Amino acid sequence: MINMSNRQRLTEAAILSSVGVIISILVMYVPFLSLFALFTSIPYIIISARCGIKNSIMSIVISSLILLFTTNPVYALTSFLLFFIPAVFIGYNIYKNKSPIEAVSWGTFAFIITTMIYIKLSKGFFNIDIIEQTINMLNKTLNMQKEVISHFNSLEKNSIEIETIIEYVSTMIPSMLIVIPSIITSFINYFMSLFILKRIKGYKEDLPKFKDFALPGNIILGVILIYLLSMVLKNISWIYYNTIIINTEIVFSIIFLIQGICVYSYFLDKIKIRQGIKNIILVVSILTGPLLFMMSIIGVVDSIVDFRRIRGN
Known part of the structure; x- marks a missing residue:
């Protein structure tokens, strides 16, 4: 908890809210900056982390109202729901x-x-159906590919394969559209906010590091129980068994990969190489298929072995 008066907290929240609104407006009106939309959460995470829940809620409400009058209702709603509210949870x-x-x-x-x-x-x-638009976009992409490859193979065979792909990918939409972006966005915003907080003058809290991220020790047991429950529910007609299994596998793959990257970062620190070189090695490793798979396996093993000995701390 930061030792500041209510007036100081309010002033700091107002300044950071102004920064957040400016970033949000720039993201809206400068096309290439839309790639950085997820970072609009960071000022509000810092407000919550430094100024408390009351000031953070007031900040996101006022910021959303400003965006409502300076941009448009859809963008204001998008910012409020997808970026500002999760920021309060992370920051708190x-x-x-x-x-x-x-x-x-x-x-x-x-x-x-x-x-x-x-x-x-x-x-x-x-009247914007995001899920339907995603499926339609997927259909258009795959149909274009079908037209190209139909010149080389039998059209009937390709049609069956394309339909199978569409059906399979459609079952992944809950993960692709909701769960995976939620995990990745929260993870990135959390550690980006810590990076900034550590560099704020006068902030003396003992903040965790990227390599300290660890899943609960009973995560493997949880995975087993979820799969067993899925098998029990398999024969219930109104439950979409394949959708549950596929999305569960994707989610666990992502979280074990994230933990594996953190363990990998931990061991790179152990050999005491320079931060810049370490970051380059991390990025190259993440972009390399076999190493990425290896980090996922490391993440699973670390959930059992706890290489870093931090889970009980």
């Missing part, structure tokens, strides 16, 4: 000195809920 966990997994988990949970609300509101108020 930092404020309470919670572990990285707790902060990222709460951020992910908030992101999933607000994304689902956003999808419903978009369809109800703006």
Whole structure:
């Protein structure tokens, strides 16, 4: 908890909110900056981490109202639901000195809920069906590929294969559209915010490092239980068994990969190489298929062995 008066907290929240609004407006009106939209959460994470829940809620409400009048209702709603609300959850966990997994988990949970609300509101108020648009875009892409390869193989065979691919990828939409972006966005915003907080003058909190991120020790047991439950539910007609299994596998693959990258970072620190070289090695490793797979395996093994000896701390 930061030792500041209420006036100092309010002033700092106002300044950071102004920064957040400016970034959001730039993201809206400067095309190439839209790639950095997820970072609009960071000022509000810092507000929550330094100024508490009351000031953070007030900040996101006022910022959203400003965006409503300076941009458009859709963008203001998007920013409020997808970026500002999850930021409060992540920042408040930092404020309470919670572990990285707790902060990222709460951020992910908030992101999933607000994304689902956003999808419903978009369809109800703006007549924008995000899921249908995603499926249509997928169909167009695959149909274009079908037209190209139909010149080389039998059209009937290709049609069957394309339909199979569409059906398979459609089952992955909950993960691709909601869960995976929620996990990755929360993770990136959490550690980017820590990076900034550590460099703020006068901020003396003992903040966790990237390599300290660890899944709960009972995660493997949880995976086993989920798969067993899925097998039990397999024969229930109204439950989409394949969708549950595929999306569960994707989610666990992502979280074990993230943990594996953190363990990999930990061992790079152990051999005491320069930070710049370490970052280059990390990026190259992530972009290399075999090493990426190896890091996923390391993430699974670390959930059992706890290489870093941090889970009980």
